[in-house]
Amino acid sequence: MGKHLDLFTQYLGEEKKMSENTIQSYRRDLARLESYCNGLAIEDLTEVTQHNLESYIDYLEAGDFKTSTISRNVASIHAFYSYLYTCHEVETDVSRGLTSPKVERVDPDILTEDEVVRLLEAPSSEDPKGLRDKAMLEVMYATGIKVSELVKLRMQDVDLKTDMLIVNGRSIPLGRHARSAMIAYLESGRNKLFGEKESDILFPNYQGEAMSRQGFWKILKSYVKDAGIDKDVTPCLLRHSFAAHLIEHGADIKSVSIMLGHSDISTTQVYARMAQNSLRKTYAGAHPRN
Numbered sequence: 001m002g003k004h005l006d007l008f009t010q011y012l013g014e015e016k017k018m019s020e021n022t023i024q025s026y027r028r029d030l031a032r033l034e035s036y037c038n039g040l041a042i043e044d045l046t047e048v049t050q051h052n053l054e055s056y057i058d059y060l061e062a063g064d065f066k067t068s069t070i071s072r073n074v075a076s077i078h079a080f081y082s083y084l085y086t087c088h089e090v091e092t093d094v095s096r097g098l099t100s101p102k103v104e105r106v107d108p109d110i111l112t113e114d115e116v117v118r119l120l121e122a123p124s125s126e127d128p129k130g131l132r133d134k135a136m137l138e139v140m141y142a143t144g145i146k147v148s149e150l151v152k153l154r155m156q157d158v159d160l161k162t163d164m165l166i167v168n169g170r171s172i173p174l175g176r177h178a179r180s181a182m183i184a185y186l187e188s189g190r191n192k193l194f195g196e197k198e199s200d201i202l203f204p205n206y207q208g209e210a211m212s213r214q215g216f217w218k219i220l221k222s223y224v225k226d227a228g229i230d231k232d233v234t235p236c237l238l239r240h241s242f243a244a245h246l247i248e249h250g251a252d253i254k255s256v257s258i259m260l261g262h263s264d265i266s267t268t269q270v271y272a273r274m275a276q277n278s279l280r281k282t283y284a285g286a287h288p289r290n
């Protein structure tokens with residue numbers, strides 16, 4: 001199977017233009033299948049049947065693999081056998097009837113509004129770094145942008161006259177708290193971070209360069225600890241909190257979808273469901289006849 005795997009992964013890279021991480025994920029899934037088939041004394045791909053594949057999925061389920069992992073393996077198998085069938089390496093695509101287990105939809109965790117306030121108040125306003133960090137956190141929560149977008153922001157991407165942030169072609173309102181934090185940072189903090197060096201990075205490191213996503217992650221973790229928040233707070237969680245809180249307070253899904261940069265509004269529907277769940281909990285805890 002090794003030869004076919006090599007040709008398949010080459011096809012994924014050259015024809016499908018998939019990333020190296022994705023290709024290696026396919027290869028790991030199929031190497032696991034290969035090991036299972038070897039255990040059944042199956043060495044020729046033409047001997048693999050749909051029953052063998054179904055038994056393999058049962059084997060994964062019995063091994064307590066996560067549902068999402070099993071679904072990914074099924075997708076890898078489908079892609080592999082479809083490729084072999086197209087290349088006339090097998091007479092039948094034996095994966096055609098293989099189905100994925102149903103993945104349970106889990107709503108993303110979010111911060112409470114009180115936790116958000118504690119986090120945003122954690123940075124010091126007495127030094128340049130604290131002013132920068134507070135402005136970054138305020139901007140992330142005010143706009144819901146990704147950390148990869150945050151660290152790439154340039155000076156020209158913020159317009160304090162209109163209180164708008166330009167991110168990848170979309171305009172997002174800053175809000176008064178983020179605007180105040182941004183003004184304080186630009187007036188009293190930014191230029192003191194990197195001395196006489198020139199930089200158009202909005203939130204630079206001490207060298208005047210864009211910080212890495214990992215660098216921001218470390219900064220965030222330190223303030224989560226300072227704020228006494230007992231959750232695994234990530235940049236994505238801040239983004240989820242931004243969206244969920246907006247919808248909870250009456251924002252329409254389409255507007256939130258545009259601000260998040262979602263190409264499909266259905267991706268944003270999860271936050272509406274979260275808002276409904278939050279309302280149910282509030283009702284259950286407060287209504288005297290409940």
